[in-house]
Amino acid sequence: MENYVLFSESTCDLTPELVQEMDIHILPMTFTVDGQSYRNYPDNREMTPKTFYDKLRAGSMSTTSQVAISDYEEAFTPFLEQGQDILYLAFSSGLSGTYQASKVAIEELLEKFPGRRIVSIDSLQASMGEGLFAYTLAMMRKAGAGLDEVAAFATENAQRFCAWFTVNDLMFLKRGGRLSGAAAVAGTLLGIKPVLHVDPEGHLIAMEKVRGRRASLDALVKHFAQSADKNYADMTIFVSHGDCLEDCQYVADKIKAYGVKRVCIGDIGPVIGAHSGPGTVALFFLGGPR
Numbered sequence: 001m002e003n004y005v006l007f008s009e010s011t012c013d014l015t016p017e018l019v020q021e022m023d024i025h026i027l028p029m030t031f032t033v034d035g036q037s038y039r040n041y042p043d044n045r046e047m048t049p050k051t052f053y054d055k056l057r058a059g060s061m062s063t064t065s066q067v068a069i070s071d072y073e074e075a076f077t078p079f080l081e082q083g084q085d086i087l088y089l090a091f092s093s094g095l096s097g098t099y100q101a102s103k104v105a106i107e108e109l110l111e112k113f114p115g116r117r118i119v120s121i122d123s124l125q126a127s128m129g130e131g132l133f134a135y136t137l138a139m140m141r142k143a144g145a146g147l148d149e150v151a152a153f154a155t156e157n158a159q160r161f162c163a164w165f166t167v168n169d170l171m172f173l174k175r176g177g178r179l180s181g182a183a184a185v186a187g188t189l190l191g192i193k194p195v196l197h198v199d200p201e202g203h204l205i206a207m208e209k210v211r212g213r214r215a216s217l218d219a220l221v222k223h224f225a226q227s228a229d230k231n232y233a234d235m236t237i238f239v240s241h242g243d244c245l246e247d248c249q250y251v252a253d254k255i256k257a258y259g260v261k262r263v264c265i266g267d268i269g270p271v272i273g274a275h276s277g278p279g280t281v282a283l284f285f286l287g288g289p290r
Helices: 016-022 049-057 069-081 098-114 127-142 147-160 168-174 183-190 212-228 244-256 271-278
Strands: 004-009 024-027 029-033 036-040 062-065 085-090 120-122 161-166 191-196 204-211 235-241 262-267 282-287
Touching: 004 069, 016 127, 029 049, 029 168, 029 204, 036 271, 049 062, 049 183, 049 271, 062 271, 069 085, 069 098, 069 282, 085 098, 085 127, 085 147, 098 120, 098 147, 120 147, 127 147, 127 161, 127 235, 127 244, 127 262, 147 161, 161 212, 204 212, 212 244, 212 282, 235 244, 244 262, 244 282
Parallel strands: 004 024, 004 085, 085 120, 235 262
Antiparallel strands: 029 036, 029 062, 161 191, 161 282, 191 204, 235 282
16 A cells, blocks of 8 residues: 555544544644633543533633644654655635645645655535545545545545535524624524535535424435435445534434435534534535535
């Protein structure tokens, strides 16, 4: 097998079991709650999602920070010193400056290690959408695909990774600037739930509004049926949630009814959850175009 390693960051919301299965390295991003900063590791060693969402429900505010250039240098250097190349899948450039920061870090590292290769790919995705993208690349790598083949697939197929979200509390979208205060209040009073997706530029945008929680969950499944690849028996689907496992399981069960080979459930971690809030459910699959 060609000697390269796969990296992503904790916004991919991969479970520890998936991280191990994929043989992937995760850069933890930072979130701050009540004035204290924490690192978002896949094993949630500094704060569990349950604790995080309970704090949000109690009125705490959270902010997030992208991966620093120095973090890339610290994480990548040991592998480069061992003669390994690196393929890095970054959090959407439409939602963060992480991808741009990685490019700066890579330029500096390649000056120190001119014989090595570091390829950075913009996932144009978030949460387990980024995770599903990384999973697909990891499975190609484990099957023996070289860095060039995997990187070419990633570039050519980025728009086939589809993401659909619904949120339970409109006020978190309002805080993030994605919804006006008046619309958030009116929508909350009327029981309106937005259905959002990640567009071709990697932005999270509202696509429709439905009334009631169950209708919003069913809308995710509807969009899967409309735009997913139809080779269900070979598909792996990811579903993530913001401390609402029962609702997430409801969507997962609906997807399994299509005969999908594998459905993986995970938490929406604090970095993404700071902007989507508790009660978010997100569905990710291959299909397209977005």
